[in-house]
Amino acid sequence: MNDKKKEKPPNFGEDLGASNRLNENDTNEMNKEFDLDPLDESDTEYELALNETFFGIFNYHILIYCGIIYAHSAIGLTSLSFVMPAAVNEFNLSSTKKGLLVAIPMIGMLFGSYFWGCLASTKGRKITLFVSLLMNGIFDILSIFMPNYISFTITRFFVGFAISGPMNICFPFLGEFQPIAYRENILCCLEFFWVLGIVILPGCSNQIA
Known part of the structure; x- marks a missing residue:
């Protein structure tokens, strides 16, 4: 046969x-x-x-929306590398404190991944995306006004905790709206926005500096 x-x-x-x-x-x-x-x-x-269903404008729209969120996650995760020189001078950081400041958002992501994953499974991905992005924005803004190393480190922990939500939820949220024939290609396209976020960040920091 x-x-x-x-x-x-x-x-x-x-x-x-x-x-x-x-x-x-x-x-x-x-x-x-x-x-x-x-x-x-x-x-x-x-x-x-x-x-x-027909693969059309709705699928492209949700790709763009999730892509913007994913690019924002890339910016939020890598922005500390551009803030570090100013933080070293402002807080008189030792090598140990610099290492801890870099690691603390990752520790926040470690706890946040489990929390947001459970919340997305029980309450839904849309509301979880909204809450995690709102929390991320609040602690990002608060970190600007932190006067010392301890308070700045605490806010960066919660930034990492919050940002793990959209990072982990974007892929299943986007994929569940795509027909099987297009799903793999669409999810691969989402990675483009991560690179875009990393490219945008140095340009923004250069303009601010």
Whole structure:
């Protein structure tokens, strides 16, 4: 028996139309290819519904929105490297204190990843994104006005705690709106915004300096 050739995924923006209407055999093949559980009707029906939809402007919009959030996460995570020279002079930091200041946002992310992941699973990803971004903005602003090393370090801990939310939620939030044929490509495009954020940050810091 000849092996059935795999069809090439459609291009971005292509209307799947009638060719995307799945019969029972196509459904079984999709379950095998993408490891969907045919007994889990909610998962299977959701994927079928996504594949019945047209890939269009909504998908690009949500990619841009998630991309902006992801770029913001990149800026927030790497901005301390540009603040460090001023912080060293302002707080008279030793090498140990500088190392702790760099590490403390990562420690915050360690705790935040678990917290925001549980919250997203129980309360929903949209509200979790909103709360984590709001918290991140508040502590980012507060850190500007911190008069000493201890208070600045505390605010940076909560910045790291908050920023782990959008960093971890953007990918599943974006992916759950994409048809299977486009999902991998769209999620790869999201990484472009991380690079964009890292490129924008030095330009902004140069202008401020």
